[in-house]
Amino acid sequence: MSYIDNIRTFVRVYELGSMSAAARDQRISAAVASSRISQLEDYLNVRLFMRTTRQLNATEQGEIFYVGACNILETIDEAEAAVSSVTQSPRGLMHVAAPLGVGRRLIAPQVPLFKADYPLIDVRLRLSDRKVDLTAEGLDVAFFLGVPEDSTLRIRKIADCPRVLCAAPAYLERKGIPETPMSLVSGEHDCLNLRYPGAPEFQWPLQTPDGVTKFAVKGPFESDDGDVLTSWARDGHGIVLKPVFEIADDLAKGTLVPILKSTPPIPIQMACLYTHRKHQDPKTRLFIDFMVARMQKDLQSRQ
Structure with missing residues (x-):
């Protein structure tokens, strides 16, 4: 060897x-x-x-x-x-990537269960909110939120995830409740933005009476970790755009409050990417099927 x-x-x-x-x-x-x-x-x-x-x-x-x-x-x-x-004993090493929020909440809890069912398969899970390159980084599967840029990869859709604009009650008491999406770009409010190397400009797509409109928002705080943005929002530092499944507990407790309900963000696609060759590998197919079924069930319970 x-x-x-x-x-x-x-x-x-x-x-x-x-x-x-x-x-x-x-x-x-x-x-x-x-x-x-x-x-x-x-x-x-x-x-x-x-x-x-x-x-x-x-x-x-x-x-x-x-x-x-x-x-x-x-x-x-x-x-x-x-x-x-042939032997029905898939084995080997899986390299898997996922965004922080998706990985921490939906994937990481399931990895030990997958390992229990398939003890000969080892999983290496990498979490990051930046975009990943399957080939360059030697990945078998990459979970993501949004639209993939590489059309040569195979995609398995998991769900369309509702999103929400929200802020802490203390922030809304201090800054006021935005009445229209234009309040987000007029300088009246602080928007918390996800920024990583190569990230596009900040544009929040909202459903308006004129259709989907993108708003170029700004704010004093940026991070490449989506959970940091949630923490900042919870502490009253600004407005954040998040998938509902990531902040379901905050919404239930009232530590984050939805805003602009009449012009909500459009849902974001959750899916996983893999190459055609990787899908021929039984352990890849098993892992994807295992995770997708459990993630869909978990998402339903959170939303």
Whole structure:
């Protein structure tokens, strides 16, 4: 297996453009990753990467070997998946990504239950509100809220999630209750916004008498963690746009109060993404089916 491990490390180094990033991705040390690349280069008797203190670039031989290496790994993965399907004992490692709110509330509680049903499958769950790249990050499945940008990926819809504009009673007492969506862009109110590298400009799409209208909101607070925005809103620092399932408890307790009910936000799609090849893997299909059924039930209870 050492040669295959070397190939897997090479592919991740090539895709991530960094020895240390590939090492973190494979949960090995940078020294081990470097050693694997060196072993591969010695075996092939070629230089696969040109290394400097600042950059790591594939050589011409490395470019050629990457194509073949991907084919090798794909063939191995397909063979292992076929064996798992026949033996009905799916095994292996799943790399899964999800937004923070979705992951913490809907996915993380179900992972131990999935593991109990399928003890030979290990799950590595990564939570972040930033957009992820399945191929570059070596992911099997990525859950998301919104509309995917990559049309080449397969999508499994989970639900359309209602959203709400809300704020703490203390904020509304201090700033007043917005009467129209224009109050959000006039400077009268503080809007709490999700910001991460590459995020689009802040625009809240609301249902108005003229149809769906996007409002370019502003505010003094931004974060790349949606739960931080909820905490700020709860503490009276502004208005937040959230899926109902994320703040159901706050709405029930009255710590957050819905506003602009006559012009509500449009629902947001929740779904999961995967490649066509990944869907051939029995453990991927099992994980998606398991999670989707339980997430749909959980969402119904929260909404």
